[in-house]
Amino acid sequence: MAELLVQAVISGVLLGILYGLIGMGMNIIYGVMRVVNFAHGEFMMLAAYLSFWASHAHGINPIQSLLLTVPLFFGVGFVLYYLLVPRLLQAEDPEMASFLTFVGISLVLTTLILLVWGADPRSVPFPFKRVSVSWGGFFFPLGRLISAGFCAAVILLLILFLYRTYLGRAIRAIIQNREAVAILGIDPHRLSALSMGIGLLLVGLAGSLVVLSFPAITPVMGASYTLVAFVVIVLGGLGNPLGALVGGLVFGLAENLGAVFFPAALAPVIAFLILIIMIFWRPQGILGRP
């Protein structure tokens, strides 16, 4: 039993870092623009399928495919911003309008994936020789270890960017106070487009890396990752980029420890329960101040 628990903790932490990255992408977009990206998971699946395609057709492994997905998704975010967001912000209820728009986009993306790759599950071949490394009697799945390492490095870079650079500070300023940017003398559109680009870049990264942890992908998996992103940012606090990491770790642990005690079919209920309880109990998140 104890061994099972330790194994669940290892798994939970490794996945939690990935979840944190997924949540951070959504959190930056929401924090800066008050746009709720309901298509977050579908964008992620798109990146996962691109990595599948790269591996399948050209023998490029998922990590190498980051060179493709990361710049591509950054560009997509930029374009998407100018195409949609300024108009959405003029709506009577911008938050609802953006939510519904991205519900529509999620349907479009799912269908596109279905049309291109079909409905059957696809599997990305594991690029490494060893499946896991053992240390002190415990097993660390290599795919998850590597993906967690990448995610941790990206999170670190993101934190450095947000706290040490001028643009990063400006992004944090706009999250806290939308009027502040006018004072800083930065074009809020450029800054928002940049944030949208970063948000999608993170989701593209997560999508390419997720196949190292869960090699089998289907077109309809997106919704569950959107849910993960919601749970993570509700745990960590909306609009708080650092909170997403905490939220990701908490959720990763809850999910994996929960799987030890509850039947597998009920596992998704854990996510829903966390979401509902958090929104009632601490809508500002674990770290947030009321």
Place this chain on the structure above:
Amino acid sequence: MRGNSVILEVKDISKHFGGLTAVNRLSFEVQEGTVFGIIGPNGSGKTTSLNCINGLFRPDEGRIFFRGREIQGLPPHQVAKIGIGRTFQVPKIFKRISVMENLLAPVLSSPRTDQELKAKAREHLHSVGMLEMEDRLGEELSGGQQKLLELVRILMFDPQILLLDEPFAGVHPTLKTLFYKKIHELRKQGKTFILVSHDLTSVYALCQQIIVLDQGEKIAQGRPEEIKRNERVIEAYLGR
């Protein structure tokens, strides 16, 4: 006839936000049937005081009496029910419903029939020259008309005191005259006003008593001619 009884008494109220003090130990009394002015530079606590009176904020300290009854901490809809109406600096008109429905909103629980209420609403619209507009949507009115609508909307529930927050800001001079007329008329009917405004000419013309706030504190009180000559007031407005 009037000027003898105190209708509203504010006693030592304070309101803090985090480390900031928005209102500090503020006290004043308002006589029934008068127009009471609150002036002061930006951020001096004028709107916060109104929010404390009508229940949007609960003052951290101090007490507020309406006809001798303590009202601080009551929720806004109860403060409305006992007879205190309130308008906002940026008028809170319901934009996507008609002018008539805007006017019916405060009297939805009234036992009177829809016909009676609509007749009353039309009377009020007529008195501000907006009778033709009952089917317009709130968003189709000009800024000044929205302010007038907000004023007659609170008249629908016949409040004893009307708290007006910047009623003249951005209002066309013609409509301003209409506002003046309306306030005079209502005063004759025995209504009491608390007027918060930047427009000193209007405040001097309409008010019997004025208090001046600066950084949340009352720095002067008196009749218009006393306030005009008060050096601390001039300093507060020009000195910084």
Place this chain on the structure above:
Amino acid sequence: MRDRKESTPSRMAAVWVRCGPAALVLCAALVPLAAPSISSYIFYLMFWITMASAFNIIFGLTGYLPFGYVAFYGVGAYVTAVMWSRLGVPIPLSILSGGVLGVALSLLFAPTLRIRGIYFAIVNFSCAMALRILVANLPEAWTGGSLGISLSAIYNPNASFYTMMALMVLTIWTVGRVSGSRLGIALRCIREDPEAAQVLGVDVVRSRLKAWILAALFPSLAGGVEAWYTAIIDPDSSFNLLITTKTIVYAMFGGLGTVMGPVIGAVSLYALDDLIWGKFPMLNLLILGLLIVLLVLFLPRGIVGTVTRRHASLRAVIR
């Protein structure tokens, strides 16, 4: 009452608005007898009109978006099927108990009305998904597991057709009554500005709850009637998120917050949906997705809302 002269277009519209729907309902009533080949199409048209109109009570009038709206439909379908097949309750009573349980569910969810905006939408969505997993994992003796429940022994397309028709008429009538009533005004005020509504003495909590209960009742009943019509239910189709999405799109296309809007939206889009669905099911989802985006960006008030905004004279007629 109104002594102002009405313009010709608005008088014509008034005639249309009064006589048109009655004539249409009459025509539809003849369908199972005269043109049975399209009766399934008309049944589902009436079903979507009911769903979109009921959804309008909560999203259109109060601005709360229950993204897990399908839960009420699913619960109605399941309660009806379980009551009839496991407990032997006659089908009309089974459908009514589906409605009662739907309302009970709305009362259970009522505390979520305290939260607003996107949080409400997400929490409601989560509740619906949790419910789906719960239903799929209940003992098979009760809910039939992932295979669902068959009602083929009481399959009766005509009776269920006319029941759906009655439900549709009842729903539209209720929306019309609520929209013109004091409750309707209170709800719209809450949608526009809850704080201002409160300052004016509107009882926000109670008005909102009434709308929520009404919005839950009709889809729960519709779920039961549809289960009777198709004579089979399973968790995947009873809790399919696309039902929420289509309901939103139909209501939005016609015009949220108006009585006729969801009806017009369902009539115009269901035709399109049916046409494409039969031939290219995948394209259908793509179009649905694009339609949502385009609606939000370019026609947020829908057909009715946009028309009455341009032509104020029509407001008294088309509501």
